[in-house]
Amino acid sequence: MASVGDTGGQEQRGRKVQKWNKRKRIGFHIDMTPYVDVIMLLLTFFIMTTTLNQPQVMQINLPKGDDADKVKVDMGNVVFIRVSEKGNIGLSKGKSDGTEEQPIKVNLEQMRNYLEGWGKQNPDLIMILKFHRKAKYDLMISVLDEINKADIEKRYSFSKIEEPDLKVLEVIGG
Amino acid sequence: MRAVKKKRVPPQEIDMTPYVDVIMLILTFFILTAQFKAELAEDIQVQLPSSGNDTTKLPERNVMTLVVNKFGDIFVDVDNINVREDVIGDAIGLAAYHPDSTTQPGWTNPANLNEKGELKRPIVAFNDREKFKKLLIDFRLSSKNITGKDLRIVVKGDKDADIGTIQDLMDILKETKNTRFSFVTDLEQGNKE
Structure with a gap:
């Protein structure tokens, strides 16, 4: 009874409570x-959505296509690379008189070796690429890739495949 | 205890x-x-060819992507949403063109486009070569107006796409005076070089 009514005791008790509260706040967690x-x-989301390996690109520069840009080339500097529907690659060198040599059937590796050899002999080498419309794009990239890898001047142009080209390709098995 | x-x-x-x-x-x-793009790559699946010699990385901004799938369809996309809105009138629209008139466009069957068999973005089909050429020019001009930078063109072709389609596309690019572009490839695994 005395303890409840005793104001002094209450004060002390109140102070005690305050002290205890304060101490608790210090250990706030x-x-x-x-x-x-x-x-x-969030981390999982960003890891999942990030594409770290950006794809590579192969830069192509086409000629502007104006008539004024047309240049006459010596057939002796020209190499025809023809790709048939079946994916066979025929390589033939032009001669200065306007005709061309017999096509050679090559695979990609051989093609690069031939091109490197010819490119060293003749720095003005120009490659004319003729792809059959039904050949696969994958092969076209491989051919361009081999040309890029070859240690020669990269001068090539795309050209439409025509009847005579198909005849040439027949020689190496179509 | x-x-x-x-x-x-x-x-x-x-x-x-x-x-x-x-x-x-x-x-x-x-x-x-992280880069957020309109996920075209996810929408139209192509199997990229691989090459071993390309050191250039795909540009990140202001890119016009031309996707060629194995059905001979060409899809055109620009990464800037305002440009798309401006040119094809649909912010998420995907322009498509099928150059070979003798075959059916592959996009008529959504199962052709990706594994899920559904395309989230509406296809805006262009059936006319001249209109398609105009579209490419419009994309370039609009991008120049809106972003102030030149569009860079990348061609993403499927391994099994016919070269004919790619040649048609290259002709169109040439005719629209887009003579600089790149082919997107995968870096060859186990490169001998």
């Missing part, structure tokens, strides 16, 4: 678990 | 702060490096 959960989710 | 001892040991709390710090760093890294 946040539960980080939900925070970490959310961050992990 | 043992029980009493256990009671005395205060509950072990692991301090998560350093852990959270590191995770925040990684998170920041991924947020900063």
Whole structure:
């Protein structure tokens, strides 16, 4: 009874409570678990959506296509690379008199070796690429890639495949 | 005895702060490096051919992507949403053109386009070569107006696409005076060089 009514005792008790509260606040502690959960989710999302390996590109420059740009080339500098529907590659060198040599059937590796050899002999070498319309794009990229890899001047142009070209390709098996 | 001892040991709390710090760093890294594009690559699946010699990376901004799938369709997309809105009148529209009139466009069957068999973006078909050429020119002009930078053109062809389609596309690019472009390829695995 005395202790309840005693103001002094109450004061002391109040101070004690305050002190205890203060001490508790010093040891203030946040539960980080939900925070970490959310961050992990975000992290997973960004890891999943990031594309780290950007694809490569192969740069192509076409001629502007104006009539004024047309140049006459010596057939002796020309190499025809013809690709048939079946994916066979025929390589033939032009002669200065306007005709061309017999086509050679090559694979990609051989083509690069031939081109490197000819390119060293003749720095003005020009490659004319004639792809059959039904040949696959994959092969076209491979051919361009081999030309890029070859240690020669990269001068090539795309040209439409025509009847005479198909006849040439028949020689190497179509 | 043992029980009493256990009671005395205060509950072990692991301090998560350093852990959270590191995770925040990684998170920041991924947020900063992430690129958000209209996910065309996801929408139209193509198998890229591989090549071993290309060191140039795909440009990140102001890109016009020409996707050629194995059905001979050409899809045109520009990464800037305002340009798309301006040119084809649909911010998420995807322009498509089928150059070979003797075959059916592949996009008529959505199952052709990707594994899921559905395309999230509406296709705006161009059936006329002249209109398609105008579209390419419009894209370039609009992009120049809106972003102030030149569009870079990349061609993403499927391995099994016919060269004929690519040649048609190259002719169109040439006729529209887009003479600089790139073919997108995968870096060859196990490159001998």
